[in-house]
Amino acid sequence: MGLSGETGVTFITISEVGPRDGLQSIDRVMPLEAKKAWIKAEAEAGVPEIEVGSFVPPSLLPQMADTAELVAFARTLPGLNVVALVPNAKGAARAVEAGVHGLSIPFSMSETHSIKNVRKTHAEMLVEIAEVATVAKAGGVHCAVGLSTAFGCTMEGAVHEDRVVRLAVAAVEAGAEELSLSDTTGYADPAKVRRLVRAVTAAVGPGLLTTLHLHNTRGLGLANALAGLDEGITTLDASLGGLGGCPFAPGASGNIVTEDLVFMLAAMGYETGINLDRLMAVRGIIANALPGEPLYGFTPDAGLPLDYRSGSDT
Amino acid sequence: MGLSGETGVTFITISEVGPRDGLQSIDRVMPLEAKKAWIKAEAEAGVPEIEVGSFVPPSLLPQMADTAELVAFARTLPGLNVVALVPNAKGAARAVEAGVHGLSIPFSMSETHSIKNVRKTHAEMLVEIAEVATVAKAGGVHCAVGLSTAFGCTMEGAVHEDRVVRLAVAAVEAGAEELSLSDTTGYADPAKVRRLVRAVTAAVGPGLLTTLHLHNTRGLGLANALAGLDEGITTLDASLGGLGGCPFAPGASGNIVTEDLVFMLAAMGYETGINLDRLMAVRGIIANALPGEPLYGFTPDAGLPLDYRSGSDT
Numbered sequence: 056m057g058l059s060g061e062t063g064v065t066f067i068t069i070s071e072v073g074p075r076d077g078l079q080s081i082d083r084v085m086p087l088e089a090k091k092a093w094i095k096a097e098a099e100a101g102v103p104e105i106e107v108g109s110f111v112p113p114s115l116l117p118q119m120a121d122t123a124e125l126v127a128f129a130r131t132l133p134g135l136n137v138v139a140l141v142p143n144a145k146g147a148a149r150a151v152e153a154g155v156h157g158l159s160i161p162f163s164m165s166e167t168h169s170i171k172n173v174r175k176t177h178a179e180m181l182v183e184i185a186e187v188a189t190v191a192k193a194g195g196v197h198c199a200v201g202l203s204t205a206f207g208c209t210m211e212g213a214v215h216e217d218r219v220v221r222l223a224v225a226a227v228e229a230g231a232e233e234l235s236l237s238d239t240t241g242y243a244d245p246a247k248v249r250r251l252v253r254a255v256t257a258a259v260g261p262g263l264l265t266t267l268h269l270h271n272t273r274g275l276g277l278a279n280a281l282a283g284l285d286e287g288i289t290t291l292d293a294s295l296g297g298l299g300g301c302p303f304a305p306g307a308s309g310n311i312v313t314e315d316l317v318f319m320l321a322a323m324g325y326e327t328g329i330n331l332d333r334l335m336a337v338r339g340i341i342a343n344a345l346p347g348e349p350l351y352g353f354t355p356d357a358g359l360p361l362d363y364r365s366g367s368d369t
Numbered sequence: 370m371g372l373s374g375e376t377g378v379t380f381i382t383i384s385e386v387g388p389r390d391g392l393q394s395i396d397r398v399m400p401l402e403a404k405k406a407w408i409k410a411e412a413e414a415g416v417p418e419i420e421v422g423s424f425v426p427p428s429l430l431p432q433m434a435d436t437a438e439l440v441a442f443a444r445t446l447p448g449l450n451v452v453a454l455v456p457n458a459k460g461a462a463r464a465v466e467a468g469v470h471g472l473s474i475p476f477s478m479s480e481t482h483s484i485k486n487v488r489k490t491h492a493e494m495l496v497e498i499a500e501v502a503t504v505a506k507a508g509g510v511h512c513a514v515g516l517s518t519a520f521g522c523t524m525e526g527a528v529h530e531d532r533v534v535r536l537a538v539a540a541v542e543a544g545a546e547e548l549s550l551s552d553t554t555g556y557a558d559p560a561k562v563r564r565l566v567r568a569v570t571a572a573v574g575p576g577l578l579t580t581l582h583l584h585n586t587r588g589l590g591l592a593n594a595l596a597g598l599d600e601g602i603t604t605l606d607a608s609l610g611g612l613g614g615c616p617f618a619p620g621a622s623g624n625i626v627t628e629d630l631v632f633m634l635a636a637m638g639y640e641t642g643i644n645l646d647r648l649m650a651v652r653g654i655i656a657n658a659l660p661g662e663p664l665y666g667f668t669p670d671a672g673l674p675l676d677y678r679s680g681s682d683t
Binding site: 208209244318322323324352354 | 521525526555556558559626674
C-alpha cells in the first residue's frame with residue numbers, strides 16, 4: 056500500500072539477528088550447514104540484512120566458532136547485507152578479513168555491566184570503539200555501535216537517559232557511523248523508547264540513530280517497536296521464532312519475533328521486501344536442526360488474515 | 370509518576386474480562402466459588418471494573434450459568450464497577466434484575482458474522498440495541514455497545530471503515546451511552562486502530578468511544594493498545610493470564626494479558642490503581658481451579674525490573 060506511520064518513511068529494514076543473538080543464547084551448537092540453509096532461506100524470503108554471528112573467542116562462545124565461514128557464504132547471496140558483532144578491535148580485524156559489509160560493537164550504558172561483561176570501563180570502551188572504527192574504516196566496512204542496556208540494567212537498575220545521550224555522542228566522536236539502542240534487559244517501555252530516541256537523535260543529529268534492538272522480555276516488544284517507528288527509527292532487529300528466548304523461564308529475554316514484526320509492518324502499510332509466507336516456512340529449518348527448541352511467535356500459529364494479500368502484502 | 374502519553378490522560382481504566390471472555394472460550398466450567406475468589410482478589414488488587422459473565426441461555430454457554438449470582442457477589446465488593454455482557458433485551462432484563470452497574474451488547478460489524486452468531490441483520494440488531502438501551506435506562510444501568518469484528522472478519526475478510534463509522538453512529542442513535550471497538554478476530558494493527566478510533570470519534574463526538582477490546586492473536590495486542598492510548602482511548606479490556614487464548618492452536622484468539630498491559634501502562638507513567646504484585650498473585654487462583662489450563666503473559670515469568678518500584682508503581 057505504501058502507507059506508513061507518522062514519519063513518512065515507507066521502507067523499514069528488518070535485520071535478522073537470530074543466527075547471532077538467538078544461537079548464542081542457547082547451549083546447543085547449530086551445525087554449519089543448517090546455519091547456511093537458514094541464512095539462505097531468509098535471504099530468499101527477502102530479508103535484507105542478517106547478523107550471521109560474532110567474532111568472539113570460540114572458547115567463550117563455541118556456537119559462534121564458524122562465523123568467518125558463514126560470512127563468506129552469506130556474501131555469495133545476492134543483495135544481502137552481511138553483518139557481524141565484534142567485542143573489540145581484534146574481533147573487528149577478523150570480521151574485516153572475513154568480508155563483512157558491516158560490523159557492530161556493543162557498548163554497555165551500564166558501567167557495572169560493561170566491566171562485568173568485557174572488563175572495560177566506559178573510558179576504556181571509547182578507546183576500543185575508536186580502534187574498531189579505525190580498523191573498519193581501513194577495511195571499507197561500515198561501523199555501528201550498539202548502545203546496550205540503554206533502557207536499564209539488571210545490575211544497576213535504571214540507566215539515566217542523560218548518560219545514554221552523553222555516551223552516544225562520545226561513540227559518534229569515537230567513529231561510530233550508526234547507532235542502535237538495545238533493550239538488552241527488557242526494561243524498555245514505549246514512553247521510554249520515545250524519550251530516548253528523541254533525546255539521542257537531538258544530540259547526535261539526524262540519520263545516525265537508525266536502529267532498535269528489542270527483546271520481548273515482558274511482552275512489550277512490538278509496542279516498543281511501534282514507538283520507535285513513530286520517532287523515525289528505520290531498522291529493527293528481530294529473531295526468527297524468537298529463538299533464544301524462553302517465556303517460561305525467569306529472566307526470559309528473547310528478541311522480538313521476526314514473523315510477528317513483519318506481519319505488523321505489512322499490516323500497517325510499511326514495506327519490508329519480505330514475503331511472509333516464505334519467511335514463516337524458514338522455521339522448519341530451525342525446528343529440524345534444533346529439535347525441541349521452543350520457537351515463538353503468534354502469527355505462524357494464527358495464520359494470516361483473509362484480507363492480508365489484497366490489503367498489505369508486497 | 371503521573372506522566373503519560375501524548376493525550377494528557379493519566380488514568381487508564383482496566384476492565385477485566387477474563388471471567389466472561391476467558392471462561393466462555395474454554396470447555397471446562399470454573400466452579401462458582403473459584404470465580405468469586407478470582408473476582409474478589411482482582412478487586413482487592415485494585416482492578417476497577419470486571420465483566421463477571423454474560424446473560425445468555427445456560428444451554429448455550431453452561432460456563433455462564435451462574436452470572437446472576439456472580440453479579441450479586443461482585444456488588445458487595447467496595448468500589449468495583451460490575452458489568453456483564455448481554456446478547457439481547459431479554460438478557461438485559463436479567464442483567465438489570467441481577468444488579469449490574471453496566472451492561473454491554475455486542476454488535477458485529479460483519480453482517481455475515483452477525484447473522485451466523487445471533488441470527489440478526491444489522492437492521493434487526495439496531496432494533497435490539499434500542500430495546501436493550503430502553504431496558505437499561507429504565508433500570509438505571511449504563512448501556513455500552515461493543516462494535517465486534519470492527520477490524521475484520523474471518524468470514525467476510527476486510528470490514529470497511531466507513532461501515533463501522535456508520536454503524537457506530539446508528540448504535541449511538543439507538544441509545545448506546547458508550548462504545549468499544551472489538552478486535553474479535555485479531556485483524557487489528559496499530560495503523561488501523563488509529564484510523565478507526567479517529568474516524569469513529571469524529572463521527573460520534575468526543576467521550577463516547579472510550580474502549581478497545583483487543584486480542585493478541587498475532588502478537589500485536591499491546592502495540593494496538595498503545596495506538597489506542599495515543600488516540601485518547603481511556604479503557605482497555607484485558608484477561609488475566611490471557612485465559613481462553615491458545616497461541617499453540619490455529620486461530621488462537623486470547624485477550625491481551627492483563628498483567629503485561631498493567632506493566633506497560635505503569636512503566637509508561639499511566640495510573641491504573643492496580644498493584645501488579647497482587648494482580649500477578651491472582652494467577653494462582655485460576656491455576657488451582659483449572660489445572661493444566663495455559664496461562665499466558667511475559668511479565669509474571671520475567672519478574673519486575675529493578676527500578677519498577679521507584680519509577681512507576683503507585
